[in-house]
Amino acid sequence: MSLKDRGIIIVGGRSGIGWAVAQGAAAEGARVTIASSSAAKVAAAADRLGGGARGVPVDVTDPASVEAAFANVETVDHLVFTAGDWGGLRRAKVADLDLTAARSLFAVRFWGALTVVKALQGRIPPGGSITLTDGMIAHRPSPGAAVSSAMAGAVEHLVRGLAVELAPIRVNGVCPGLIRTGVWDSIAPEAREAQFEQMTRRQPLPRIGEPDEVAQAYLYLMRAGYTTGQVLKVDGGSSVV
Numbered sequence: 001m002s003l004k005d006r007g008i009i010i011v012g013g014r015s016g017i018g019w020a021v022a023q024g025a026a027a028e029g030a031r032v033t034i035a036s037s038s039a040a041k042v043a044a045a046a047d048r049l050g051g052g053a054r055g056v057p058v059d060v061t062d063p064a065s066v067e068a069a070f071a072n073v074e075t076v077d078h079l080v081f082t083a084g085d086w087g088g089l090r091r092a093k094v095a096d097l098d099l100t101a102a103r104s105l106f107a108v109r110f111w112g113a114l115t116v117v118k119a120l121q122g123r124i125p126p127g128g129s130i131t132l133t134d135g136m137i138a139h140r141p142s143p144g145a146a147v148s149s150a151m152a153g154a155v156e157h158l159v160r161g162l163a164v165e166l167a168p169i170r171v172n173g174v175c176p177g178l179i180r181t182g183v184w185d186s187i188a189p190e191a192r193e194a195q196f197e198q199m200t201r202r203q204p205l206p207r208i209g210e211p212d213e214v215a216q217a218y219l220y221l222m223r224a225g226y227t228t229g230q231v232l233k234v235d236g237g238s239s240v241v
């Protein structure tokens with residue numbers, strides 16, 4: 001199944017992993033729409049992508065914004081969701097947890113994903129696909145990150161439930177390990193590289209992953225006509241050791 005001339009919406013596509021998916025899909029001749037909350041940045045990213053790509057502002061935490069953003073979409077072959085925010089919950093043991101911040105951790109990645117799926121699923125044709133995003137914290141809990149693990153695991157179970165309910169639309173997920181995107185830029189370069197080395201040294205592939213490497217998983221899952229309900233780990237093999 002080729003992506004040529006397919007309509008693809010990538011929510012979170014103006015940066016990082018979603019941007020790499022947008023570039024890969026555009027290179028295969030897809031009609032790409034990227035969406036995210038910063039109107040200026042999403043417009044600039046669509047311009048940079050070229051080839052008639054569209055940029056749509058949307059705040060996935062606001063159902064009215066989601067409805068409005070996609071009101072003119074008649075059909076879309078593939079929906080990719082990579083949106084994620086980074087402000088909210090700091091690492092905290094359960095005893096010290098701010099429950100309001102803990103709840104807000106689900107707002108973009110879980111409830112935002114479900115809001116977009118609810119809005120668009122009726123416009124995805126049979127054989128089209130939805131691909132959501134979680135992260136290896138779902139499988140590798142650590143002290144102070146129990147809520148993050150729960151949220152990421154919830155996304156994986158949402159994938160399984162939706163795959164059953166929305167068939168023959170295919171629903172899959174991608175579970176990235178450590179990926180070199182702008183989210184790590186707040187750490188000074190030298191300390192950052194040392195941290196990457198420390199975090200990945202026990203992996204079979206002992207390095208950080210690149211956005212275009214994880215993008216391959218999304219591109220595959222869009223094309224893979226007999227695959228649904230799966231979550232593909234792209235983690236340098238960290239899950240097997």
Ligand SMILES: NC(=O)c1ccc[n+]([C@@H]2O[C@H](COP(=O)([O-])OP(=O)(O)OC[C@H]3O[C@@H](n4cnc5c(N)ncnc54)[C@H](OP(=O)(O)O)[C@@H]3O)[C@@H](O)[C@H]2O)c1
Nearest residue numbers: 012015016017036037038059060083084135176178179181
């Ligand atoms: N990078 C990693 O190492 C890594 C590892 C495991 C999992 N992940 C997961 O992969 C996903 C993508 O990560 P990334 O590294 O590519 O991060 P990123 O570059 O920050 O991309 C996230 C995107 O989400 C958009 N966004 C944030 N809030 C939004 C909202 N309310 N409505 C619509 N769009 C919103 C942002 O654009 P605007 O600012 O314009 O809204 C941004 O383009 C995240 O869920 C992350 O948790 C990443």
